[in-house]
Amino acid sequence: ADFSVIGDGLALAMNAGRSSRRLARVPGLSADLHAAVRQSGLAKCSDLLTLTTLELVDRLDLYLEEVEDVLEAVAAAVAPQPRTALQLLQSKAAGPRPLRTGLPALDAHLGGGLRAGGVTEVVGPAGMGKTQLCLALAARALVDGSGSAARVLYVDNERSFQPARLVQLLRMLVSHGAPAVDPEELAARVCVVQPASWEEYEHCL
Missing domain, CATH: 3.40.50.300 (P-loop containing nucleotide triphosphate hydrolases)
Known part of the structure; x- marks a missing residue:
C-alpha cells in the first residue's frame, strides 16, 4: 500500500516497499553526501523522510542546499513512478500467469489463481x-x-x-x-x- 509522509512543506507518496530501501543504495548522491547520511545513523529512506528539513540540517551536519539535494534524491528513489494506461495493460499481458491452486472453484474466484508479484x-x-x-x-x-x-x-x-x-x-x-x-x-x-x-x-x- 502507498502512504503519505508530510513534513516541513514536503509531501511525498511513498511506496511501502521502496520506502524501506536502504539509504546507502540511493543513487544520485555524491560521496560526501553518502558519507554524511551514513554517519548520521539513518538507515532507511523512511527514516530520513519523517524528519523535517531543519532536523536534517542538524542530523546530517550539512548546509540547507545539501540537505535539499539529499531529499530530492531520496524522494526520486521512493516515489512511485507514473505509468500510462497502455503501459499497465501491456505489462499485465506480458506478465507471468497466475499460479493455479488446483482447486477450480478457488482459481475461478481468484481470477485464474494466485497473482504473481504479490503476497497471499x-x-x-x-x-x-x-x-x-x-x-x-x-x-x-x-x-x-x-x-x-x-x-x-x-x-x-x-x-x-x-x-x-x-x-x-x-x-x-x-x-x-x-x-x-x-x-x-x-x-x-x-x-x-x-x-x-x-x-x-x-x-x-
Missing part, C-alpha cells in the same frame, strides 16, 4: 490444510514452470515441511498430463529455509 496470506485454524495447500502450490509452481527451470523458496517457520508429500504431489501432477519431467529433479529445485529467529526470517526475505 492463507489463514485458518489448525488442521484445515494450510500446509498442504502450500505444498500443492510449491508443486504446481515447479511443474508449471518446469520449462523455465523454476525454483521455489519454502520458508518453513513451523518445521512442518514434508518432503515426501511434496514428491508425492509432484508425481501426481506429472502423471495427470503435466510435462514429462522427473519429480525428484523438480524437488531438487526447492530450497527449504527454517529460520530460528525473526532476524533470520527477515534475512530470508
Whole structure:
C-alpha cells in the first residue's frame, strides 16, 4: 500500500516497499553526501523522510542546499513512478500467469489463481490444510514452470515441511498430463529455509 509522509512543506507518496530501501543504495548522491547520511545513523529512506528539513540540517551536519539535494534524491528513489494506461495493460499481458491452486472453484474466484508479484496470506485454524495447500502450490509452481527451470523458496517457520508429500504431489501432477519431467529433479529445485529467529526470517526475505 502507498502512504503519505508530510513534513516541513514536503509531501511525498511513498511506496511501502521502496520506502524501506536502504539509504546507502540511493543513487544520485555524491560521496560526501553518502558519507554524511551514513554517519548520521539513518538507515532507511523512511527514516530520513519523517524528519523535517531543519532536523536534517542538524542530523546530517550539512548546509540547507545539501540537505535539499539529499531529499530530492531520496524522494526520486521512493516515489512511485507514473505509468500510462497502455503501459499497465501491456505489462499485465506480458506478465507471468497466475499460479493455479488446483482447486477450480478457488482459481475461478481468484481470477485464474494466485497473482504473481504479490503476497497471499492463507489463514485458518489448525488442521484445515494450510500446509498442504502450500505444498500443492510449491508443486504446481515447479511443474508449471518446469520449462523455465523454476525454483521455489519454502520458508518453513513451523518445521512442518514434508518432503515426501511434496514428491508425492509432484508425481501426481506429472502423471495427470503435466510435462514429462522427473519429480525428484523438480524437488531438487526447492530450497527449504527454517529460520530460528525473526532476524533470520527477515534475512530470508
